[in-house]
Amino acid sequence: MNLTNLNLTNLNLKSRIAKITLPLIVLQFAFVSPLNADALSKASDTSSLDAKVQAEQKIQAEQKQHAERLIQHKKMEQEILALVPDTKVQSSIHVLRSRQLRLPIDGITPAVLKGSFAEVRGDSRHEAVDIAAPRNTPVHAIEDGTIAKLFVSRLGGNTIYQTDPSGEYVYYYAHLEGYEPTIKEGDKVKRGQVIGFVGTSGNAPQNTPHLHLSISIQTPEKKWWQARAIDPYEVYKSK
Numbered sequence: 001m002n003l004t005n006l007n008l009t010n011l012n013l014k015s016r017i018a019k020i021t022l023p024l025i026v027l028q029f030a031f032v033s034p035l036n037a038d039a040l041s042k043a044s045d046t047s048s049l050d051a052k053v054q055a056e057q058k059i060q061a062e063q064k065q066h067a068e069r070l071i072q073h074k075k076m077e078q079e080i081l082a083l084v085p086d087t088k089v090q091s092s093i094h095v096l097r098s099r100q101l102r103l104p105i106d107g108i109t110p111a112v113l114k115g116s117f118a119e120v121r122g123d124s125r126h127e128a129v130d131i132a133a134p135r136n137t138p139v140h141a142i143e144d145g146t147i148a149k150l151f152v153s154r155l156g157g158n159t160i161y162q163t164d165p166s167g168e169y170v171y172y173y174a175h176l177e178g179y180e181p182t183i184k185e186g187d188k189v190k191r192g193q194v195i196g197f198v199g200t201s202g203n204a205p206q207n208t209p210h211l212h213l214s215i216s217i218q219t220p221e222k223k224w225w226q227a228r229a230i231d232p233y234e235v236y237k238s239k
């Protein structure tokens with residue numbers, strides 16, 4: 001499941017608070033005049049107080065919205081868990097292992113995928129692996145399949161959702177610097193085909209280009225945005 005789309009980190013909230021605070025300082029300067037400093041300083045206090053209250057209300061509204069999104073997200077997660085139980089996860093790992101998926105970046109070993117799936121980022125688990133690589137390193141399709149969606153999201157940046165040949169699994173590639181220029185939604189792609197390039201789009205740190213890769217099992221309705229993530233390391237590691 002692509003949790004990054006719904007994940008509003010504390011860091012984001014802090015930067016928003018910083019943005020909100022800045023205009024208050026400008027406002028105070030605008031109101032102070034040498035002619036009637038006393039009266040105006042009162043006006044200034046009042047208006048800055050108003051602005052502060054407004055800013056606080058805005059932050060509270062954002063926090064409420066965030067909490068509501070989390071509840072929605074948890075609800076959807078529960079639904080997906082019911083539709084794709086643990087036994088399905090285990091059998092899928094075996095199925096995908098037998099297909100010997102290609103690694104998306106050349107020159108890496110499965111060992112680099114270890115551990116980051118279960119990491120907690122913000123309010124949710126990462127449920128993906130991050131593969132560090134220089135900017136513009138080619139990203140290869142890990143299996144034959146179809147480009148289900150090319151989607152630019154706030155957190156994931158330039159992303160690709162690719163399904164496998166059976167349409168049962170979704171491979172998600174995020175933070176791309178860009179797409180391979182010829183690919184488009186609905187295209188059939190081949191294992192190893194270059195589909196994009198490593199970058200820092202979305203919320204990836206500017207100095208840490210990496211590919212965010214997830215592998216998910218779709219629910220029986222087969223909607224690319226509704227799926228349960230499995231640990232790519234479990235799929236790639238040698239027994």
Ligand SMILES: [Zn+2]
Nearest residue numbers: 128129130212
């Ligand atoms: Zn990631």
